[in-house]
Amino acid sequence: MRSDTVTKPSGAMRRAMANAEVGDDVFGEDPTVNHLQEKVAELLGKESALYVPSGVMSNQLALKTHTNPGDEVIVEKDSHIFNYETAAPSLLSGIQLNPVPGVRGLMTAEAVEEAIRPDVYYMMPTRLVCLENTHNRGGGSIYPLKLIEEIKQVTVRHNLKYHLDGARLWNASVATGIKVSEYAKYFDSVSVCLSKGLGAPVGSVLAGTKEYINRARRFRKIFGGGMRQVGILAAAGLYALENNIQRLTEDHEKAKTFAKLLLESKLYEVNVDHVETNIVIFGLKPPFPKDPAEKVDKFIADTKSLGVLLSAGTAGKVRAVTHLDVSMENVKKAAEILVKYRVS
Numbered sequence: 001m002r003s004d005t006v007t008k009p010s011g012a013m014r015r016a017m018a019n020a021e022v023g024d025d026v027f028g029e030d031p032t033v034n035h036l037q038e039k040v041a042e043l044l045g046k047e048s049a050l051y052v053p054s055g056v057m058s059n060q061l062a063l064k065t066h067t068n069p070g071d072e073v074i075v076e077k078d079s080h081i082f083n084y085e086t087a088a089p090s091l092l093s094g095i096q097l098n099p100v101p102g103v104r105g106l107m108t109a110e111a112v113e114e115a116i117r118p119d120v121y122y123m124m125p126t127r128l129v130c131l132e133n134t135h136n137r138g139g140g141s142i143y144p145l146k147l148i149e150e151i152k153q154v155t156v157r158h159n160l161k162y163h164l165d166g167a168r169l170w171n172a173s174v175a176t177g178i179k180v181s182e183y184a185k186y187f188d189s190v191s192v193c194l195s196k197g198l199g200a201p202v203g204s205v206l207a208g209t210k211e212y213i214n215r216a217r218r219f220r221k222i223f224g225g226g227m228r229q230v231g232i233l234a235a236a237g238l239y240a241l242e243n244n245i246q247r248l249t250e251d252h253e254k255a256k257t258f259a260k261l262l263l264e265s266k267l268y269e270v271n272v273d274h275v276e277t278n279i280v281i282f283g284l285k286p287p288f289p290k291d292p293a294e295k296v297d298k299f300i301a302d303t304k305s306l307g308v309l310l311s312a313g314t315a316g317k318v319r320a321v322t323h324l325d326v327s328m329e330n331v332k333k334a335a336e337i338l339v340k341y342r343v344s
């Protein structure tokens with residue numbers, strides 16, 4: 001349960017991969033990749049889309065294509081782009097990130113507006129605002145449409161571009177019943193992942209206007225992301241889109257159940273109402289040691305030896321993620337092990 005990235009392709013997905021028609025995608029000649037790109041563009045209501053190896057590459061291509069060196073980009077302080085993309089924006093695009101604090105990963109429109117630089121020659125121009133939906137470190141939290149729209153109005157007033165890291169946008173959509181295109185319509189670019197809850201082994205897709213995606217394609221080549229007979233992987237993505245979206249509700253139920261069961265032990269701090277999708281972030285209460293890093297590292301090592309794999313969340317917290325390779329039964333068993341756990 002340490003991430004929804006750990007899933008292994010099912011037999012049916014592997015068969016779809018084995019049977020994929022392929023061509024050289026650097027020449028734009030892979031029919032399966034082209035089909036996947038068209039399908040994602042259509043689902044998101046965008047003109048065009050580009051298949052890339054990872055969520056990080058997709059976000060970084062988005063930043064590169066929207067900005068010039070010396071620009072600034074507004075992100076949320078706990079966002080994936082700010083925390084887990086190894087300073088790529090500075091290395092690959094020569095840009096600076098301006099991290100704005102949010103609540104469970106969600107920024108207010110006021111906070112975004114305050115972070116915009118005034119137009120003076122001794123400050124860097126703000127170019128872009130990025131949101132993450134669902135928000136990973138925020139515990140799989142969902143951006144309300146109203147908030148997305150309010151921040152959109154700020155970007156329009158200040159002539160900024162708007163990017164969505166929608167690695168788990170599918171989860172937000174299934175949980176709320178709001179179509180992914182309804183979320184996507186506010187943004188100039190949207191990145192979605194096939195390799196998280198959807199269960200494909202590889203792949204993300206960046207979507208936007210034709211002109212934008214044509215420029216992103218050039219940067220994909222520069223970043224080393226031009227792949228050849230990659231329809232073999234894209235077929236897994238297509239299979240995932242056709243078979244694994246609706247079933248995400250099961251992952252959400254498993255996460256809720258897990259969170260509720262943890263409350264049977266006084267050791268854990270968890271807000272069940274905050275479990276909106278497939279991520280559970282929980283705290284460790286006394287008698288766990290005070291030092292956040294020490295207690296989390298030991299807890300994760302201990303529970304691993306008991307057969308429950310977890311990862312570290314924000315500030316001394318633990319993250320558990322449900323996905324298609326852990327059943328409800330597995331999740332209940334994991335919770336039972338944690339409830340029985342005693343601090344040594």
Ligand code: TLP
Pocket residue numbers: 002003004005053054055056057059080081084132134135136165167168193195204
């Ligand atoms: N997230 C991974 C880790 O990097 C933390 C995980 O286990 O959740 N955006 C978001 C919101 C993500 O959560 C991730 C991966 C990415 C982008 C990057 O995707 P990949 O790993 O495909 O580059």
